[in-house]
Amino acid sequence: MTGATERPARQPSMSDVARTAGVSAQTVSRTLRDSPNVNPETRKRVLAAVEQLGYRFNHAARVLSSGRSHTIGLVLLQSGGYYSRSAVTAGVEAAAGEAGYAVSIATIARLDTGLMERSLSKLADQGVEGIVIAVPLISVTQKMEDITRDIPTVTLDGSRTASALVLGIDQKEAGRIATRHLLDLGHRQVWHVSGPDEWIEARQRRQGWQECLAAAGIQAPPPLEGDWSPDSGYRQGQVLAMIPDVTAVFAASDEMAFGVIRALREGGRSVPADVSIVSVDDIELAAYCTPPLTTVRQDFYRSGAAAVALLLRQADAGETLVTASLSVRASTAPPRSR
Amino acid sequence: MTGATERPARQPSMSDVARTAGVSAQTVSRTLRDSPNVNPETRKRVLAAVEQLGYRFNHAARVLSSGRSHTIGLVLLQSGGYYSRSAVTAGVEAAAGEAGYAVSIATIARLDTGLMERSLSKLADQGVEGIVIAVPLISVTQKMEDITRDIPTVTLDGSRTASALVLGIDQKEAGRIATRHLLDLGHRQVWHVSGPDEWIEARQRRQGWQECLAAAGIQAPPPLEGDWSPDSGYRQGQVLAMIPDVTAVFAASDEMAFGVIRALREGGRSVPADVSIVSVDDIELAAYCTPPLTTVRQDFYRSGAAAVALLLRQADAGETLVTASLSVRASTAPPRSR
DNA sequence: AGAGCCTATGTTATCGATGCCATATGTAAC
DNA sequence: GTTACATATGGCATCGATAACATAGGCTCT
Structure with a gap:
């Protein structure tokens, strides 16, 4: 028969704990949130009841009643450099976790305004209290502005909306450092395999390279654009291998540098004897490839x-x-003297 | 003065929309969930009101009342192979997103039972409806069992709890394939740089290697243990470089293989002329290093x-x-004939 | 024409925790 | 010995959406 004492196997709630401990739900709530005014004796009883029932609090209910989600949203791009994506994620998660925040991720398959809007909406719907955007914002739509106005947002690549904070990684400086190093070794010209133009990081690195060359009175050659992948580096490397004058290359990422080196080798050029290469990122593998990469960390x-x-x-x-x-x-090495 | 019409700048709720559209909150709810029984005319009015007020629904409230969080938890290890971590994350996120689920991540800094328990608890508290564990479970505690009993869980590395599902990636097979390839090329012995023993993946790959050698009537040499990092591969590679007989090495990951190759080179051995190397993963860079890696994808x-x-x-x-x-x-290449 | 059944919509209770206010002690101050 | 204030606890409304039930027309079928 269907008795009145029948119980669905649902998670115990705060009032279940309260009943077991012989106190009110409010006291349970206070105990679990380390409120000051709780008798140590009572606290002990409550905690025992929690343990006994295997109580765990209901995040949704807490969010609803407190109005705080304690969650941060992270927007990532699915392609475009495994390393940086992982590292950023780890950093975000660690810092958030330490501050008692959860991280909810939204990955977009490619740089597309619609997808970006949808991701931001999704995070906004989840009630995130902050958003970290780790992909470039090519163009910022009204909807994106709306969301980033309501929710504190940090962009990590230098792109900006009216209200998002921008975390200053000086990409231009990275480009300058790389280029400067090659010039200092005695190279008279530095070629550049850049990242995709939609990425502000790519543009800034390219700008740093250009400025550095300009400062040395050198007319920059046309940059060769890649998409961060080793394969794109390889293809542009094949182009470089056909140009006899090339002695120094600045690649906008380590992964592309790997591709460039392979193409140059296959084209009969030795690295660094014939051609020097510097890149940016300093991924873990950079030190263990052949030759070990000189790179901007x-x-x-x-x-x-x-x-x-x-x-x-x-x-x-x-x-x-x-x-x-x-x-x-x-x-990298000084150019071969002729 | 403090008028009665004063309004806090809070997000509009469903009843606000209802009021604006001149219907009940329930009808709004039905409209937004594409319930069949809504008059097209009414739907239009509701959607207009939603648009006008910039309404977005409250995830927490929905979770609370429906009892469904539409969220999946993902447990990752902070260290141990950037590539696989990113790729798994992307795969999880894409599949989850397609099914209308959000992904909440929990990273653990190192393999530690306490940290693992805490991560699982955190996810359980968030009310996730499923958990994907992408790190090895060294030892499974009662608490971990409890959580994985309540929440559907899939482990990705072959470790198991009483109730978690295990996704069958045949790591043993990977070890066998790699070893077989080297034997087929004519090598009479295959050394192994393994992953850390806590990882079931590492153990399984090692087992595959051992079995394959055993099947060929070869006594396996002692495995050299690394930690997946290129650096650990480098250190074990230095050991290998001191053993004259070594002609073939199976490294348990591409990243370690990079380190092994570097060490062997520095030890005066050429790859693949003197020593052949096979590894596992097929990361993007594998095709672009020198030499391009033969690897199990x-x-x-x-x-x-x-x-x-x-x-x-x-x-x-x-x-x-x-x-x-x-x-x-x-x-990889056939062994040098003496 | 009334039973029976869809369709479109509204009403009310509920999910689980917290905020706010009330209350009951104890205890220090005048 | 009141007043006054801190400590410890309980009661109740509330957050925003949904489930379950209720209702009011309009239609079909016999």
Whole structure:
């Protein structure tokens, strides 16, 4: 028979705990939130009841009644550099976790305004209290503006909306450092394999390269555009291999540099004896390939963490949080004297 | 003065929309969930009101009242292979997104039972409807059992709890394929740089290697243990470089293979002329290093997506969802005839 | 024409925790 | 010995959406 005492196997709630501990639900709530005014004796009873029933609180209910979700949204691009994506994610997650925030991710398959809008909406619907955008905003739509106005947002690549904070990684400086290094070795010209033009990071690195050459009185050759992938580096490397004068190349990412090196080798050029290469990122593998890459180090993990700190108002927007530095290894050398 | 019409700038709710559209909140709810019984005329009015007020629904309220969170939790390890982590994340996110689920991530800094418990608790508290565990479960505690009993869980590395589903990536097979390839080329012995022993994946790959050698009547040399990092591969490679007999090495990951190759080179051995190397993963860079790596491909993206499908009961547990296949490139060759 | 059944819509209770206010002690101050 | 204030606890409304039930027309069928 269908007795009155029948119980569905549902999660115990706060009032179940309260009943078991012989107190009110309110007291349970206070105990679990470490409210000051709870008798140690009572607290012990409550905690025992929690343990006994295997109680765990209901996030949704808490969010609804407190109006705080304690969640941060992270927007990532599915393609475009496995390394940086992982590192940023790890940094965001670590910093958020430390501050008691959960992270909800939204990946977009490709750079597309519609997809971007949908991702932001999805996060907004989830009630995230802050958003970290780790993909470039090519064009900013009204809807995107609306959402980023309502919810604190940090962009990690230098693109900006009216109200999003921008975390200052000085990409131009990275381009300058790389180019400068090659010029200092004695090279008279530096070619560039850039990232896709939609990426502000790519544009800034290219700008740094151009400015550095200009400062040295050198007319920059046309940049060769890749898409961050090793394969795109390979294809542009094949182009470079056909140009006899090339002695120095600045690749906008380590992964592309791998491709460039392979193409140059296959084209009969030795690295670094014939051609020197510098890139940006300093992924873990950079030190272990042949030759070990000279590259400009960027701390993605740290910038992810810094983004969260910014969101949570634990840091100021102005701060230059992440800097670039050169790791000199074996893919660069002075030009061969003729 | 403090008029009665004063309005806090809070998000509009369903009843606000209802009022504007001149219908009940229930009708708004039905409209937004595409319930069949709504007059097209009414629907239009409701949608107009939604648009006008910039209404977006409250996830927490929906979760609370419907009892469904439409969220999947993903547990990742912070270290241990950037590539596989990203790829799994992307796969999980894509599959989840397609099914209308959000993804909440929990990263653990290192393999530690306490951290693992905390991550699972965090996800459970958030009311996730399923969990994908992409890190090895070294030892399974009672608490972990409890949570995975309540919430559908898929583990991606072959470790198991009493109730978690296991997605069958045949790591043993990967080890066998790699070893077989080297033996087929004529090598009489194959050394192994393995992953950390805590990882079931590492153990399985090692087992495949051992079995394959045993089947060929070869006594396996002691495996050299790394931690997946290129650096650990480098250190074990230095050991290998001191052993004159070594002609073939099976590295448990591409990243370690990079390190092994570097060490062997520095030790005066040429790859593949003196020593052949096969590894596992087929990361994007594998094709572009020097020499291009021969490696066993594993589709992490697909396995992430498959894990979600399993969770959502759109696939059966038995299915062998992800297979391994060999990508033969230039890091392997027949042994030098003496 | 009335039974029976769809369709479109409204009403009310409910999910689980918290905010706010009320209340009951204890206890220090005048 | 009141007043006054801190400590410990309970009661009730509330957050925003949905489930379950209720109702009011309009239609079909016998």
